[in-house]
Amino acid sequence: MSERIVGTVKRVVGPVIEAVCTDDAEMLELVYVGEHRLIGEVVRIRQRSAWVQVYEDTTGLRPGAPVYGTGEPLSVELGPGLVGGIYDGVQRPLDVLRARTGDFISKGVHAPAIDRDKRWHFVPQVQAPCPVTGGMVIGAVRETDAILHKIMLPPSVAGELIHIATEGDYLVEDVIGRVRTVEGETDVTLFQRWPVRVSRPYAERLPQSQPLITGQRVVDTLFPVARGGVVVVPGGFGTGKTMIQHALAKWCDADLVVYIGCGERGNEMTEVLTDFPKLIDPRTGKSLMDRTILIANTSNMPVAAREASIYTGITIAEYFRDMGYSVAVMADSTSRWAEALRELSGRMEEMPADEGFPAYLPTRLAEFYERAGMVKTLAGDEASITTIGAVSPPGGDFSEPVTQHTKRFIRTFWALDKQLANARHYPAISWRDSYSEYVDDVSEWWEKKTHGEWRSLRAGILSIMQREARLERVVKLVGADVLPDSQRLVLDVASLFKNAFLQQNAYDKVDAFCVAEKQYLMLKIIIVYYEHATEAIAHGTALATLNKLDVMRDMMQMKFECGNEDIPKLRDLLARVERAVREYSNTPA
Amino acid sequence: MNTPTPQPERPDDRLLDRREYVGVTEVSGPIVALNGIHNVGYNELVEIGDGRGNLRLGMTLEVSEGAAIAQVFEGTSGLRLSSTRVRFRGEPLTITVSPEILGRAFDGLGRPADGSPEPSGEERDVNGLPVNPTARDYPRKFIQTGISAIDGMNTLVRGQKLPIFSGSGLPHRQIVAQITRQAKIVGEDAPFAVVFAGMGIKHDEAMFYLRSFEESGAMGRVVAYLSLADAPSVERRITPRAALTAAEYLAFDLGMHVLVILTDMTNYCEALREISTQRQEIPSRKGYPGYLYSDLASIYERAGMIIGRQGSITQVPVVSMPNDDISHPVPDLSGYITEGQIVLERDLDQRGIYPPIAGLPSLSRLMKDGIGEGMTRADHAHLASQLFAGYAQVKNIRALASVIGEEELSTLDQTYLQFGETFERKFLSQGIDEDRSITQTLDLGWEVLSVLPREELHRITEEEIRKYYGK
Ligand SMILES: Nc1ncnc2c1ncn2[C@@H]1O[C@H](COP(=O)(O)OP(=O)(O)OP(=O)(O)O)[C@@H](O)[C@H]1O
Numbered sequence A: 001m002s003e004r005i006v007g008t009v010k011r012v013v014g015p016v017i018e019a020v021c022t023d024d025a026e027m028l029e030l031v032y033v034g035e036h037r038l039i040g041e042v043v044r045i046r047q048r049s050a051w052v053q054v055y056e057d058t059t060g061l062r063p064g065a066p067v068y069g070t071g072e073p074l075s076v077e078l079g080p081g082l083v084g085g086i087y088d089g090v091q092r093p094l095d096v097l098r099a100r101t102g103d104f105i106s107k108g109v110h111a112p113a114i115d116r117d118k119r120w121h122f123v124p125q126v127q128a129p130c131p132v133t134g135g136m137v138i139g140a141v142r143e144t145d146a147i148l149h150k151i152m153l154p155p156s157v158a159g160e161l162i163h164i165a166t167e168g169d170y171l172v173e174d175v176i177g178r179v180r181t182v183e184g185e186t187d188v189t190l191f192q193r194w195p196v197r198v199s200r201p202y203a204e205r206l207p208q209s210q211p212l213i214t215g216q217r218v219v220d221t222l223f224p225v226a227r228g229g230v231v232v233v234p235g236g237f238g239t240g241k242t243m244i245q246h247a248l249a250k251w252c253d254a255d256l257v258v259y260i261g262c263g264e265r266g267n268e269m270t271e272v273l274t275d276f277p278k279l280i281d282p283r284t285g286k287s288l289m290d291r292t293i294l295i296a297n298t299s300n301m302p303v304a305a306r307e308a309s310i311y312t313g314i315t316i317a318e319y320f321r322d323m324g325y326s327v328a329v330m331a332d333s334t335s336r337w338a339e340a341l342r343e344l345s346g347r348m349e350e351m352p353a354d355e356g357f358p359a360y361l362p363t364r365l366a367e368f369y370e371r372a373g374m375v376k377t378l379a380g381d382e383a384s385i386t387t388i389g390a391v392s393p394p395g396g397d398f399s400e401p402v403t404q405h406t407k408r409f410i411r412t413f414w415a416l417d418k419q420l421a422n423a424r425h426y427p428a429i430s431w432r433d434s435y436s437e438y439v440d441d442v443s444e445w446w447e448k449k450t451h452g453e454w455r456s457l458r459a460g461i462l463s464i465m466q467r468e469a470r471l472e473r474v475v476k477l478v479g480a481d482v483l484p485d486s487q488r489l490v491l492d493v494a495s496l497f498k499n500a501f502l503q504q505n506a507y508d509k510v511d512a513f514c515v516a517e518k519q520y521l522m523l524k525i526i527i528v529y530y531e532h533a534t535e536a537i538a539h540g541t542a543l544a545t546l547n548k549l550d551v552m553r554d555m556m557q558m559k560f561e562c563g564n565e566d567i568p569k570l571r572d573l574l575a576r577v578e579r580a581v582r583e584y585s586n587t588p589a
Numbered sequence B: 001m002n003t004p005t006p007q008p009e010r011p012d013d014r015l016l017d018r019r020e021y022v023g024v025t026e027v028s029g030p031i032v033a034l035n036g037i038h039n040v041g042y043n044e045l046v047e048i049g050d051g052r053g054n055l056r057l058g059m060t061l062e063v064s065e066g067a068a069i070a071q072v073f074e075g076t077s078g079l080r081l082s083s084t085r086v087r088f089r090g091e092p093l094t095i096t097v098s099p100e101i102l103g104r105a106f107d108g109l110g111r112p113a114d115g116s117p118e119p120s121g122e123e124r125d126v127n128g129l130p131v132n133p134t135a136r137d138y139p140r141k142f143i144q145t146g147i148s149a150i151d152g153m154n155t156l157v158r159g160q161k162l163p164i165f166s167g168s169g170l171p172h173r174q175i176v177a178q179i180t181r182q183a184k185i186v187g188e189d190a191p192f193a194v195v196f197a198g199m200g201i202k203h204d205e206a207m208f209y210l211r212s213f214e215e216s217g218a219m220g221r222v223v224a225y226l227s228l229a230d231a232p233s234v235e236r237r238i239t240p241r242a243a244l245t246a247a248e249y250l251a252f253d254l255g256m257h258v259l260v261i262l263t264d265m266t267n268y269c270e271a272l273r274e275i276s277t278q279r280q281e282i283p284s285r286k287g288y289p290g291y292l293y294s295d296l297a298s299i300y301e302r303a304g305m306i307i308g309r310q311g312s313i314t315q316v317p318v319v320s321m322p323n324d325d326i327s328h329p330v331p332d333l334s335g336y337i338t339e340g341q342i343v344l345e346r347d348l349d350q351r352g353i354y355p356p357i358a359g360l361p362s363l364s365r366l367m368k369d370g371i372g373e374g375m376t377r378a379d380h381a382h383l384a385s386q387l388f389a390g391y392a393q394v395k396n397i398r399a400l401a402s403v404i405g406e407e408e409l410s411t412l413d414q415t416y417l418q419f420g421e422t423f424e425r426k427f428l429s430q431g432i433d434e435d436r437s438i439t440q441t442l443d444l445g446w447e448v449l450s451v452l453p454r455e456e457l458h459r460i461t462e463e464e465i466r467k468y469y470g471k
């Protein structure tokens, strides 16, 4: 245990303390403060003063209390045992804390993030001696049913592997390999550490070309996100940010999900903890918890640890990316993180910029979102991190600083609309205000899947929605009754699309998740109906006649009645729609 | 990460804490500053003597070598720089908890306010500790309030935090009283208690609540913490925390189901703003401090249930919306923390509809797990969703009608207007003493829905239509 005292507390201002420090204190060094040894981080040094943000409640802390240095930056532990776990913002395992101190989190409790007593079955994948480079995979551990945990050399370790353990059960601290580097010999264990504020290296960035399929129709079809992409979901309270993040955490086709509950509700974490183990990942057939890691720094937990939580989360994500996986990171909500930044900055008496946020807010946001991407790893694999951040704008007003700055660094914007949410149109993603810059990147993938139809179907529906928007303006002034049938058809089809396609109830067993094929067929059915109905109306059929067709009801219910496995049923509906409406286009009524 | 062990406290700390100082260097609003002191902790209790034998309580807001800043809960009026005596207690503010607190009334700082002596029992820090998310038990039990707008469309569950967003002159008092009177878990007869925190409300308002609890036969199980309008506003910072400390004790130590009423949270936030402005902190919106969200969360998050413990804390805070503005920082940040909101609407109130619970902006986020087969009824979710959708359409059509006139509307649109009217008059509206069962509420919902043609009911299954539509 280190007894290196680097300073003494001079002033306590909430979660920030000022300490008189020795020459020895380092910037961004992890420190322990006072008799309870509260975890803190040095965030500014000026002459003989060090400012420390403290990750635990500072109640009772007094001037004169010692500050102990560790000589290390704030870091996370990376190794087998992370998956399925739940950690606070500085990676303290919440289940272990509970076992130690009970149902409430008290301060000054320390526990290693990774279980030191658990044995893992290690299978070597290389033989010693052999030349090795940083990030190379030297073996693997089956961590969960869904995740094969690859044991990598730390990125900085290169040289010659002179020893590797034989297959067998090891503790995370056991030496399983030894590398001779230019600086001497280094032991390799099943786990490693990495400072959270530094991004882990990769070989090169790659362009995005594959969609991250989320199973949410409005997302995949209208506003897709590419693997390695970045998305922001802004919305006022109760508009569905958390629901969409949970839906993605459940159904998106990433290999691993890191869910960061940053300054949000305790019950939402509990919900994940109770629901996920019971849910089955449709792709792997394994429990969803087997591919999920939770970072939970809820709104009532210390604010400085909230600031750290997104770095803890993204660093863990990078580690799994380095194994070659496609990782999705959800951060709910980045506004709470920005507010933590604001509070800490205010306590340090920094000059505020817009709405009290520090001037470096955009830089920090950029740094966070830049850690997403599609890359070639040091081990040579293609892997990605897709980041989806929620933003909670005050008063639901998107012109505020966090939404505006974030917009500069992301390429997909899912704007949640209060009015849609009020009408219980979920997901309340506005088709007018949202956008995705990944459409071109992913269209190749979709075209292959849909016999080259995706682009034109998508363009078809977008044009209908645009015409509807124009017509709505007229309707608002004079009512829909005065419009000719051909225009009322546009309104009806738009409404069909909203109700039957865009709306997707996250609680419905059949509809919670929708495979790509089903999305495509549903869209095609609506477009085919529209085209034939336009024809029929041109031939003199009344819209009222078409509205009475049986297929209208079937289209309305198709999302519930045709499950993800009932693709033939949808093809059949498509044929029936064609037949039913085409009858009217040849024989005028 | 290294894991050092905590050192034992040095024995002389305790002695030093008790040290008393005479004289302060600055008094400004509710805040005093002192120099020449030693060994004082952050967020700790201070006792301030005004030199005339009266003792006031306060708390340190900032401590540094040789100096401290403290807020005085009971205000600073009459304090003099030289004669003010300050004693540091070396511990945070606590209240006493024991079964004896039931039926008692305390002031905003947790001291007896009913003439009876201080209860004997255990001292608990009012700040509480955050619940470990892994220890929470997810709330799922439907509480029947007997109010259709709540039970049918914004269902309350045990352990939820569901505020009422109100405006001046709107009947939130009556609604809170009605909920407390009628709330029950169907088929269960567990002990329940009410913890009431009154912040900045008038004396007669507090009396109204207490009387209504009494009438509901709950008085022996009510604990009140009152910091009324004439009490110094800074004291309100403590009031909800004292109340929740009592609630946690009743729920998690004694196994009771506790309903916590916090009113009015907007007054609470104003007290916070006052202190923050006084300290010249950088404000965020409307002068409220940047940490308002975290501060409110430290109150609202003290609701819920814990695995393996009997009781529960259900919170119904009252949040008034200045100028009926739901985007005002207090309701806005509350909405971001609580699990839904019951919004009262002036327009409904003016049309004589009680309870004037707004159809669209109201929401209960925990509803989904508390309703359905075996809890309320299988059709509940679809019915509620369809009522919301229909009512949203009504709002659009009313807007249109105000432009083109009702006569110009299509027949379907006119039917919608009729549906809207029926929904408000029959479903929303009910007597102040009318206690509807969930079945009555749902059947009423169907009756109202049956005004609409069945082709309009997209969110209902064929089977449900057959079973309930037009019956
Ligand atoms: N896809 C959906 N299906 C069904 N219900 C939904 C869906 N999306 C949102 N909801 C409803 O909306 C409510 C609010 O959603 P959610 O909790 O995600 O809001 P939020 O934007 O995260 O709010 P806050 O900012 O306050 O956390 C949910 O409790 C649920 O009732």
Ligand SMILES: [Mg+2]
Residues within 6 Å of the ligand: A241, A242, A243, A264, A332
């Ligand atoms: Mg949320």
